[in-house]
Amino acid sequence: xxxxxxxxxxxxxxxxxxxxxxxxxxxxxxxxxxxxxxxxxxxxxxxxxxxxxxxxxxxxxxxxxxxxxxxxxxxxxxxxxxxxxxxxxxxxxxxxxxxxxxxxxxxxxxxxxxxxxxxxxxxxxxxxxxxxxxxxxxxxxxxxxxxxxxxxxxxxxxxxxxxxxxxxxxx
Numbered sequence: 001x002x003x004x005x006x007x008x009x010x011x012x013x014x015x016x017x018x019x020x021x022x023x024x025x026x027x028x029x030x031x032x033x034x035x036x037x038x039x040x041x042x043x044x045x046x047x048x049x050x051x052x053x054x055x056x057x058x059x060x061x062x063x064x065x066x067x068x069x070x071x072x073x074x075x076x077x078x079x080x081x082x083x084x085x086x087x088x089x090x091x092x093x094x095x096x097x098x099x100x101x102x103x104x105x106x107x108x109x110x111x112x113x114x115x116x117x118x119x120x121x122x123x124x125x126x127x128x129x130x131x132x133x134x135x136x137x138x139x140x141x142x143x144x145x146x147x148x149x150x151x152x153x154x155x156x157x158x159x160x161x162x163x164x165x166x167x168x169x170x171x
Contacts, residue, residue: 005106009066013054017071018047024095033132086122108142125167139166
């Protein structure tokens with residue numbers, strides 16, 4: 001899969017992305033805003049394992065953010081089943097060298113539109129930590145709306161945090 005975002009491309013993860021992923025993902029600032037399943041420190045073995053997992057997963061829902069031919073971030077859509085099969089959660093990260101350039105907003109818009117069409121969904125949501133002002137800004141610029149605060153709903157690095165529920169629907 002490949003989607004053009006203007007300044008970048010969203011594409012399938014590939015063998016050969018390992019060094020760039022390690023360079024950009026091994027960053028405590030990034031890790032502090034992601035779920036604990038995202039490793040820190042982020043090693044070459046982590047990158048190799050991730051690429052293998054996502055290449056085997058069908059349907060494809062985990063993508064690399066490519067700038068200048070290098071994987072500098074990632075975006076994933078977690079499809080739900082049962083009564084929530086019309087919904088999916090989106091999560092993302094971007095290498096610090098690329099923050100503040102509008103890349104993540106463009107990526108989120110394109111991937112959200114693609115996901116609505118590809119999987120016939122009615123709702124895509126994200127649950128950032130309340131302290132992550134940059135992620136909130138990205139979500140709002142991409143058309144996501146704040147639906148609520150999940151008070152004291154997460155723990156990261158030993159700190160209890162609020163999370164925010166942002167969503168975009170197909171209407």
